Amino acid sequence: MSQDRLYVVTNDQITPGRARAGQVMVWGSFAILVLVAAWQVLGGYEVVTDFANWRPTLYAYLFFVTCYCISLVVRYGEQGKRRLFVVPATIFVLSMVFFPLIFGLTIAFSDWNLSAVNGQQFNGFDNIRQMWHDDFYWNALTNMVWYTLAILVEYAIALGLALLLNSQIRARKFFRVAFLLPLMLSPVAVSWMVGKSMLEARFGPVARLARSLGIDNPSFFGDAETARAMIMIMDAWTFIPFMMIMLLAGLQAIPKDIQEAARVDGANPWQNFWEVTFPLMLPVSITAIMIRIIFKLKLADIIINVTSGGPGGATDSVTSFIFREYRDRSNVGYGTMLAMVYLVFIIIGFTLFMKLAARWMRPKY
Amino acid sequence: MSQTQIFHDHEADRGHRVKWYAKRVVIYTILLTWAFICLFPIYWTITTSFKLAPDVMQGNMIPFVDYTPEWRGWRSLGLSPDTIGEYSTVRAEFMKRFLNSIIVALSASTLAVVLGSLAAYGLSRFEYRLGFMRNDDISFFFLSQLILPPVVLALPFLVLYREIDLLDSRIGLILLYTLTVLPIVIWIMRDQFSSIPVELEEAALVDGLSIWGAFLTIIMPIALPGMVAAFILSLVLTWNEYFFAALLTSTDATTLPVMVASQTGSQGINWWSMAALSTAAILPLVVIGIVLERYIIKGMAAGAVK
Numbered sequence: 001m002s003q004d005r006l007y008v009v010t011n012d013q014i015t016p017g018r019a020r021a022g023q024v025m026v027w028g029s030f031a032i033l034v035l036v037a038a039w040q041v042l043g044g045y046e047v048v049t050d051f052a053n054w055r056p057t058l059y060a061y062l063f064f065v066t067c068y069c070i071s072l073v074v075r076y077g078e079q080g081k082r083r084l085f086v087v088p089a090t091i092f093v094l095s096m097v098f099f100p101l102i103f104g105l106t107i108a109f110s111d112w113n114l115s116a117v118n119g120q121q122f123n124g125f126d127n128i129r130q131m132w133h134d135d136f137y138w139n140a141l142t143n144m145v146w147y148t149l150a151i152l153v154e155y156a157i158a159l160g161l162a163l164l165l166n167s168q169i170r171a172r173k174f175f176r177v178a179f180l181l182p183l184m185l186s187p188v189a190v191s192w193m194v195g196k197s198m199l200e201a202r203f204g205p206v207a208r209l210a211r212s213l214g215i216d217n218p219s220f221f222g223d224a225e226t227a228r229a230m231i232m233i234m235d236a237w238t239f240i241p242f243m244m245i246m247l248l249a250g251l252q253a254i255p256k257d258i259q260e261a262a263r264v265d266g267a268n269p270w271q272n273f274w275e276v277t278f279p280l281m282l283p284v285s286i287t288a289i290m291i292r293i294i295f296k297l298k299l300a301d302i303i304i305n306v307t308s309g310g311p312g313g314a315t316d317s318v319t320s321f322i323f324r325e326y327r328d329r330s331n332v333g334y335g336t337m338l339a340m341v342y343l344v345f346i347i348i349g350f351t352l353f354m355k356l357a358a359r360w361m362r363p364k365y
Numbered sequence: 366m367s368q369t370q371i372f373h374d375h376e377a378d379r380g381h382r383v384k385w386y387a388k389r390v391v392i393y394t395i396l397l398t399w400a401f402i403c404l405f406p407i408y409w410t411i412t413t414s415f416k417l418a419p420d421v422m423q424g425n426m427i428p429f430v431d432y433t434p435e436w437r438g439w440r441s442l443g444l445s446p447d448t449i450g451e452y453s454t455v456r457a458e459f460m461k462r463f464l465n466s467i468i469v470a471l472s473a474s475t476l477a478v479v480l481g482s483l484a485a486y487g488l489s490r491f492e493y494r495l496g497f498m499r500n501d502d503i504s505f506f507f508l509s510q511l512i513l514p515p516v517v518l519a520l521p522f523l524v525l526y527r528e529i530d531l532l533d534s535r536i537g538l539i540l541l542y543t544l545t546v547l548p549i550v551i552w553i554m555r556d557q558f559s560s561i562p563v564e565l566e567e568a569a570l571v572d573g574l575s576i577w578g579a580f581l582t583i584i585m586p587i588a589l590p591g592m593v594a595a596f597i598l599s600l601v602l603t604w605n606e607y608f609f610a611a612l613l614t615s616t617d618a619t620t621l622p623v624m625v626a627s628q629t630g631s632q633g634i635n636w637w638s639m640a641a642l643s644t645a646a647i648l649p650l651v652v653i654g655i656v657l658e659r660y661i662i663k664g665m666a667a668g669a670v671k
Contacts, residue, residue, distance in 0.1 A: 008570055083495075085580075086487040086503060092480055097513065097544070179399065185650065186621075186646060193640075208424050297514050300608050332523065336520045
């Protein structure tokens with residue numbers, strides 16, 4: 001049995017009556033929950049009078065959860081009070097993730113148009129078959145690969161900026177604040193500020209700049225490659241500060257004497273960076289890249305607002321594709337299936353990435 | 366008193382100086398260029414909100430030099446000095462969205478910081494066994510929520526919220542936002558708590574405080590900067606969230622990003638009013654970013670460096 005870091009000898013006298021009271025609380029409230037839920041299920045089949053919605057079951061569930069938390073203290077005393085630190089968050093995440101996920105699985109295997117009258121129709125593997133032939137979905141997945149690869153460039157820029165900010169410069173606070181600001185802006189505002197106005201083909205300042213540089217008809221969202229690059233740039237603009245700050249923190253945590261020792265031993269700045277700083281920064285870099293990938297996989301806001309996937313799905317991310325799939329056809333079943341498949345890809349990808357990262361991070365010497 | 370110079374700078378030393386200056390110039394050029402890249406869109410948006418149509422088309426950049434600023438964009442929002450006293454439907458709409466955003470972002474961040482701090486404290490102090498899960502498993506369970514993309518939960522929640530009548534309600538959004546920022550809060554706070562020595566609580570417990578008493582009166586004040594950092598980071602993420610808000614709200618609980626987005630869709634955008642709206646939407650966070658920059662950096666650094 002591993003030891004608590006904060007070890008306290010407690011002297012709890014839990015009387016049998018108290019333990020029993022706790023049991024009664026848990027099972028009693030659970031029985032109420034089951035009863036209410038059963039009533040509502042029966043109500044769905046018009047056996048008993050129905051409620052307007054499932055709120056009563058929700059309230060019964062909340063009541064059960066509260067009773068469970070209280071009963072922890074009643075039943076286990078001091079130990080229960082300790083569990084009370086972790087239990088609320090655990091229950092919250094469990095009920096907010098696992099129930100919807102299981103529920104989502106049942107949706108994924110059905111044809112469910114929210115505006116249709118006949119409601120949920122199970123259709124087995126039809127959605128998967130449809131997905132298999134859906135070129136736009138695979139196109140969106142390939143786009144996600146490109147978007148994710150763009151992180152490497154972002155990382156290089158962020159690392160460069162972090163190195164500059166970490167060197168001896170004046171007005172460091174000003175630069176830090178200025179570099180941080182794009183992160184504070186909402187992607188929706190960015191998509192208007194940059195995507196719709198600055199990159200506007202006629203009056204936008206960037207278009208003007210391009211014209212003065214000799215490009216006759218600057219169009220930023222006309223063809224697939226440029227449009228994708230523009231989305232990448234806008235997304236990079238918002239999130240480079242994020243990586244930069246994490247890397248800066250990593251740089252500041254490197255003890256100065258190691259670099260000085262390397263310099264005394266005759267390493268030039270280039271060697272000093274590649275042989276000392278960069279290897280020491282690897283763990284932070286991998287964390288930063290990993291978090292950046294996580295944020296990148298959610299990429300949707302800018303795409304929805306600037307190109308809505310166009311031209312011809314060239315800029316679609318999976319999220320924006322599913323968003324439009326729902327908006328246009330309000331078919332939850334197919335959209336959920338696509339999202340579930342996406343999740344499976346992500347889990348596989350991340351497992352591989354973690355394995356690789358663990359191998360890289362192993363010290364070389 | 367004349368004195369001959371005894372020590373002369375060696376050729377190599379002078380060359381070194383020149384190199385040093387050249388390096389400075391390169392460094393500051395890069396820094397200033399990037400600062401320009403970061404700040405120009407903000408500057409552009411704020412100035413555009415004071416432009417008229419001809420100014421936009423001629424590409425005037427600098428107020429008072431190229432063009433005279435007008436309150437046109439702000440008037441269309443009902444926020445210019447001359448319209449601020451009168452009733453304006455646009456402003457009422459804007460204020461409603463603004464209020465929704467504030468309520469949702471603040472409540473979700475508070476809830477996430479409370480739940481997350483408690484969990485992180487527990488995980489940093491005690492060994493748990495919840496079912497088959499040990500401490501490491503519980504931590505992993507929380508952090509693994511990060512890789513769950515919102516789109517996976519979005520449609521199930523849409524149906525679920527419809528069933529329990531939480532669609533288009535602030536509570537529904539608050540719950541979801543809390544879920545999305547909770548892993549980040551736990552990540553930051555776990556780091557904070559494990560850097561606080563256990564002896565503090567041991568002393569407090571010997572002096573007769575309960576565990577919760579020790580947590581609330583001794584540990585919380587020490588961990589407060591970390592909590593503020595986590596709170597502000599959550600605030601930024603929840604204030605800017607668009608995807609869930611666009612999907613799950615329609616009229617009552619719509620947040621500011623949804624309002625901004627709904628204006629861009631229309632053809633022939635009013636540049637000045639869009640600029641004013643965007644400015645109003647980003648300004649709170651820009652101010653927070655400038656004033657509380659320290660905390661934001663602290664929060665993001667906490668997870669990075671172990």
